[in-house]
Amino acid sequence: MNAPSDAPVLTAHRAGLAGCRGCGRVWPETETICSRCGGALVSPDRRCLNAVWAWLAAGFVFYIPANLFPMLKTSTFGGLRGNSEATILGGVVELMHYGNYGVAAIVFLASIVVPIGKFIAISWLALVAGRPATVRAAHKRLHLYEVVEFIGRWSMIDVFIVAILSALVQLGFVASIHPGPAAVSFALSVAFTMLSAQSFDPRLIWRGLPLRSRKDHE
């Protein structure tokens, strides 16, 4: 973004326009339906942050048991040799113990760092939405939002691992792997955080930009 931070920015909102979230076309605020893509036109509203917070809270709630409960239930020799249950962090430690540092890093990133980063990023975005910011800061927020939205789906990698392992390692008596309660929790947590990120209206980022005109008005 080459716009200077202190340059006056005219947003669609200030121009009395509402952008379509589906196709990006701006319409006068009186319009309620985008004639191009048929999507409903909603002007940015801080109330949508409610949904962000709500999804985020739900995601966070599910993230706790996802880390406390076992992710994988491994039973060897029909459970005679022992059933081992691994939580996410336990799995990471175990992978490191076996020397699979790469896999451990991936799992750790996908299952711990990314979700937690997402929580922090979304809550920060929701917190600062509508607050005064420079254009540069607004661009940064937008960038962060894009990253969060992009990366959110990758958090499902852990769930996929569990799903694939459960499907593959069904060797009957010898060994079998079943998803634990944490898998569901984690999947829900990821889904909720994705919904949370989707509920966030990035147009709110631009709401707090300094406006010369406002100063002029006052």
Place this chain on the structure above:
Amino acid sequence: MTDRPSPERSDTPLKPAEPARKPAARAVRAGLPLIWLVPIAALIVTLGVGWNMIASRGTLISVAFKDATGITPGETALKFREITVGKVESVRFTEDLQQVEVNMRVDKDLAPYIDKDAQFWIVRPQVSAQGISRLDTVLTGSFVEGYWDDKVDGPQTRFQGLDKPPLTSFGEQGTWIVLAAERSRGMTEGAPVLFRGLPVGRMQNLRLSENDEGVLTDVFIAAPYDQLLTTNTVFWDTSGFSVSLGAQGLSLNVNSLASVLQGGAEFATLTSGGAPVEDGHVFSLQPDRGAAEANLFADESKALRLTMLVDESVRGLETGADVQFMGLTVGRVTSLAARVVRGADGQDHVEQEVTLAVTPERMGLSGEATPEEALDFIAGQVRAGLRARIASAGFFGTSLQVELVDLPGAEPAELDRTAKPYPVIPSVPGDISDFSETAQGFLARVGNLPIEEALKSVTDMMNSVTAIASSEDTRAIPGALRGTLEDAQAAAGEIRQVTTELRESGAVGQLRRMVDEAAAAAEAVKLAAADVPAMVDQIDAAAVKIEAVDYAAIGAEAEGILKDVRALLGTEDAEQLPKNLSETLKSASGLLNDLRDGNAAGSLNNALASASTAAQDVSDAAKRLPQLSARLEALAARADAVIAAYGDRSSFNTETINLMREMRRAANAFGSLARTIERNPQAFILGR
């Protein structure tokens, strides 16, 4: 993306057509939007799940073990009847570091049953004489097994684990008894307890008795079989094998290989009427069945105690020795004591007091007989001649036993029922064949055997035999004999030949003819005396012819034979030949002597001399010619007889054949003797 209103940037700031200012009150009015139900629901679900997890976690109990072999926290299971009911959560040391405390999470619904009678042990693979057990734990790893009953009796969370699995578990019905023995022989942990060879229980908890007097072991007899136990039951050791040398001779008793390896005990209820046993009843483990049976008699309260007084040595009589009645064991000796008794002569002397425990049932009395009745019976028997005596028992008579024998001829005696402590049964001197005496006598007899003389004789004999056998002469015997016989045969042949020659040459005929001629000559002499000188010449020639027959050679031959025989007989070795041989030889010698002295040649010579004389006499006086002729005839007959004496069936031949037979028999006898000695040297000592 927001539209960038860059075209308008240079223009005057755009004024929003209609600022979309929504009053804050709208948001407030909306209250909490429905979306917030999602996190609330999530929270409720999560809390619910969490609560469920925590609530169903079960109760934590801790069991102290000596060690935690094979226990992995988080993996090792707690099993009850082979169903996993819990899991080991953590393992730590007790405060004194002497034990390991295993904390286990037990299923909630089972936790109330885990009370003070719960038992825990670690199940591991075990290899023992009983076999290999719990091999599955090699694969699955050890686990903690617990057992508790179905009574809820004040839950408890701290337990002391067992060192090893209990042999009987899971609340099996049965009876616990205790076996006591002096030594742990046959008692091993887990050894089977058999009934008629069928394992019905196991030993466990082998331990020293509290006062250190013996060994105790708990035995659990499983349910249907514990009905077999009564207070009359006897237990005996079945481990290993036993070799016993008893009154019944040698007895070898080998049980199954398993019992040889692991020991074991067997029980039997030999008599009826015992009371059922309670848990913890102590039985004594007897070394073998015989002892168990004997012990049964001794243990019986109905056993009748009798005393017998013995004034002879009871060395060899032991406590526990049998009391025999008509060949049946009816009791045993329970004690031996000496006591001083003042005899009839006023002298104190020591008597052995032997206490017998006799089972009246074994003597044929009914089981209900009272001791009084039994004593009455015995008293009656005593009056009829029943006496107690010490008798030897066993293979060599080394051990003694007490016999109750019926001696109708015994001096009358009574059962002394007033005697203390027990009635005294009259006794008679024992029938002890003292083994030591017997053995001594036997040895003495063996010692008295003239073994040395026998050996000396045998040695001498052997020496002689060897000398005979090895001497050239003996070896030459057959040859010499053959030579002798050949010579004799040759001699006989020669003699026969001579005779034949004589016959063939017509000596006799010639003589007859000569005589005839002489007669004719005499006639002629009678007719004309002129021919007499010619006749005399003829007679001379005849005499010369007769003399030409080599009688000397015959004599020399015979003499040679005799010399040989005498040389043979002259050898010392030959002297030791059986006498008849010697005699035979002697008779042969005598025969030959006779032959030599037989005047055969001499008489011939004499005859011829006489003939010569006769011829000369003829020349002197012809009238004596008939006498001459008669004499010549007689001479010829004699010569015939002599010659016949050497004929085929002559006594000489017979004698010689007999001699040969004797020799052969003697040689055979020696040969067989030598073989016998070679084969069976000790036969010399034993004489056969």
